[in-house]
Amino acid sequence: MGDKAVILLSGGLDSATTLAIAASQGYTCYALSFDYGQRHRCELAAAADIARAMRVAGHKTVGLGLDAIGGSALTDNRIDVPDHATVGIPVTYVPARNTVFLSIALGWAEVLGAQDIFIGVNAVDYSGYPDCRPEYIHAFEVMANLATRAGVEGRPVRIHTPLIDLSKADIIRQGTQLGVEYVRTISCYNPDADGRACGVCDSCRLRAAGFKAAGIDDPTHYQSG
Amino acid sequence: MGDKAVILLSGGLDSATTLAIAASQGYTCYALSFDYGQRHRCELAAAADIARAMRVAGHKTVGLGLDAIGGSALTDNRIDVPDHATVGIPVTYVPARNTVFLSIALGWAEVLGAQDIFIGVNAVDYSGYPDCRPEYIHAFEVMANLATRAGVEGRPVRIHTPLIDLSKADIIRQGTQLGVEYVRTISCYNPDADGRACGVCDSCRLRAAGFKAAGIDDPTHYQSG
Numbered sequence: 009m010g011d012k013a014v015i016l017l018s019g020g021l022d023s024a025t026t027l028a029i030a031a032s033q034g035y036t037c038y039a040l041s042f043d044y045g046q047r048h049r050c051e052l053a054a055a056a057d058i059a060r061a062m063r064v065a066g067h068k069t070v071g072l073g074l075d076a077i078g079g080s081a082l083t084d085n086r087i088d089v090p091d092h093a094t095v096g097i098p099v100t101y102v103p104a105r106n107t108v109f110l111s112i113a114l115g116w117a118e119v120l121g122a123q124d125i126f127i128g129v130n131a132v133d134y135s136g137y138p139d140c141r142p143e144y145i146h147a148f149e150v151m152a153n154l155a156t157r158a159g160v161e162g163r164p165v166r167i168h169t170p171l172i173d174l175s176k177a178d179i180i181r182q183g184t185q186l187g188v189e190y191v192r193t194i195s196c197y198n199p200d201a202d203g204r205a206c207g208v209c210d211s212c213r214l215r216a217a218g219f220k221a222a223g224i225d226d227p228t229h230y231q232s233g
Numbered sequence: 234m235g236d237k238a239v240i241l242l243s244g245g246l247d248s249a250t251t252l253a254i255a256a257s258q259g260y261t262c263y264a265l266s267f268d269y270g271q272r273h274r275c276e277l278a279a280a281a282d283i284a285r286a287m288r289v290a291g292h293k294t295v296g297l298g299l300d301a302i303g304g305s306a307l308t309d310n311r312i313d314v315p316d317h318a319t320v321g322i323p324v325t326y327v328p329a330r331n332t333v334f335l336s337i338a339l340g341w342a343e344v345l346g347a348q349d350i351f352i353g354v355n356a357v358d359y360s361g362y363p364d365c366r367p368e369y370i371h372a373f374e375v376m377a378n379l380a381t382r383a384g385v386e387g388r389p390v391r392i393h394t395p396l397i398d399l400s401k402a403d404i405i406r407q408g409t410q411l412g413v414e415y416v417r418t419i420s421c422y423n424p425d426a427d428g429r430a431c432g433v434c435d436s437c438r439l440r441a442a443g444f445k446a447a448g449i450d451d452p453t454h455y456q457s458g
Contacts, residue, residue, distance in 0.1 A: 043298075073268075073296035077341040104340035107380045111336045115329035116302040138385045147376035154369040155332045 010034035012122035013168075014113045017041050017067070019054030021193045021215060022128035022171055025183035027062055029170045030126045032186055038120060039067040040113050044105075045075030050203035054194045061192060070112055077103070106139035107148065110167065114152050117165060123158065126168045132175055145169050176218025184224055191227040204229045235259035237347035238393075239338045242266050242292070244279030246418045246440055247353035247396055250408035252287055254395045255351045257411055263345060264292040265338050269330075270300030275428035279419045286417060295337055302328070331364035335373055335392065342390060343381050351393045357400055370394050401443025409449055416452040429454045 013035035015027045031037050041055040052069060059067035106129065113125045129140040138144060149167045153159035171179050183190065195215045196205035205212050207230045219226035238260035240252045256262050266280040277294060284292035331354065338350045354365040363369060374392045378384035396404050408415065420440040421430035430437050432455045444451035 068301045069298075070301045071296055071298035073294075074337070074340065076293045076295045077337065077344055103343040103382075104336050104377075104380060107336040107339060107376070108333065111329050111332040112299070112302065114332060115299065118328040119302055138382060139380045141379070144376070144379040147372070147379045151332070151369070151372035151376045152329075154366070154372045155329060155364045157328075157363060160363045 010036050011124060012036045012038060012065070012117075012120050013124035013126055014038050014040055014117045014120065014122055015064075015126040016109055016113055016128065017055045017059060018128075019051030019058065019193060020128075020195045020211075021176075021183070021190060021218075022130060022179060023055075024058050024062075024188050024190070024193045025179050025186070026126050026128035026170060027058065027064070028183055028186040028188045030124075030168070031062060035124060035126075037062070037064045038116065038122065039064045040109075040116055041067070041069040042072050042109060042112070043069055044072040048194065048197060048199050050199055051194045054192060054203070057192050058189075061189060068116065072108065072112075074105075074108070104139070106137075106144075110148055110152075114156060114165060118156050118158055121158075123163055124166050124168060126170065128171050129169050130171045130176075130179070131173065140172075142169070142172060145172070175221070176214050177221035180218050180222040180224055184222075189227075191229075195228075200231050202229075204231045206231055235261050236349060237261045237263060237290070237342075237345050238349035238351055239263050239265055239342045239345065239347055240289075240351040241334055241338055241353065242280045242284060243353075244276030244283065244418060245353075245420045245436075246401075246408070246415055246443075247355060247404060248280075249283050249287075249413050249415070249418045250404050250411070251351050251353035251395060252283065252289070253408055253411040253413045255349075255393070256287060260349060260351075262287070262289045263341065263347065264289045265334075265341055266292070266294040267297050267334060267337070268294055269297040273419065273422060273424050275424055276419045279417060279428070282417050283414075286414060293341065297333065297337075299330075299333070329364070331362075331369075332373065335377075339377050339381060339390060343383055346383075348383065348388055349391050349393060351395065353396050354394050355396045355401075355404070356398065365397075367394070367397060370397070400446070401439050402446035405443050405447040405449055409447075416454070420453075425456050427454075429456045431456055 013030050015030050015037050017023045017039040039059045117125055131141055145167050152165045195211045197209040197211050198206040205228050238255050240255050240262050242248045242264040264284045342350055356366055370392050377390045420436045422434040422436050423431040430453050
């Protein structure tokens, strides 16, 4: 058994690839998902399916009432998800989301005795999300090692971001080599009740362009076409 | 109306004092509580009562399934709360709790357009909690200003810790001057069904000693005595 690692698993393409990378590096993987009032709840079913298919050592879904504080098109029904490319920080940005997710991962890592946390953030396609940048991840790691029993006792936590410099095509190529079944993943901001992708939101566009650039058939189930 | 601030409000003595201090500094106060599977759930009722009594501009309670990751006597029924003073990091330490709470406060501050967050951490009586130390708070602030839209756009967030260097007696003196009604607060790790304090846990001992040292009558309802 390798060292334990906590992997943030959303049900999307990036986090599934991140999980495959952590497993390929020999870590015993514990996947962590969040039920945070997201509109696209079928991603939780996808996360559970991926965790099972990739035979993780454990998978927890933590409930998180972020809808109480609102502020994002992904949790607040009064804000529309745009169907066009955006500039700057998009309305789909959930305030402090990665910070909240990493914080809970930090807590679980401490309970498990794990020193390694994997998150599938990407600075190439991050579309203006401040909490996907390397300098943010570094600052989180510094903070984490002052926050916890492990850090205080000399067992530092490491935040791994294996996708941070990769293009979507590179991510898909690497995941495909590692056996990720992308048909199980959901990236769309506006999926229908059957979990089929809209094909027009920012996230769908990035994903479709990634498969095309990688020269790999796109297995995504789209709503029409 | 003063600038908006988010205040972490647990229902305990320290956070009620922190709220009174923020209000006395002219902030328009938004109180934030968490339903995180804590055993001592009457503290949520106390938080709501304090928020009402102190006429905050808003009060949210965010659900947080920390019991899914376990690891603390405060959320895990299989770990006993000690009835004696402890050394080192106690079992009542909830993994990464302040980091999780501050992260969600950061998200709400961003939604509100607030740059100020208050937390009642205390480095004097912190009994070995790593996330109550000034160096941790500073590292969180650095991280927060890389994590958020506000930080990126030049409106930095400040984490205020007005109690960090105060003794319990000083906290109680200051709160009493500001009109905090401590009878509404609950500090005990093992309260009974009516919210009455056990009088013997670490938190009860610190609180009782604080009232004594401050020379102020202790209004706490104890289970017997």
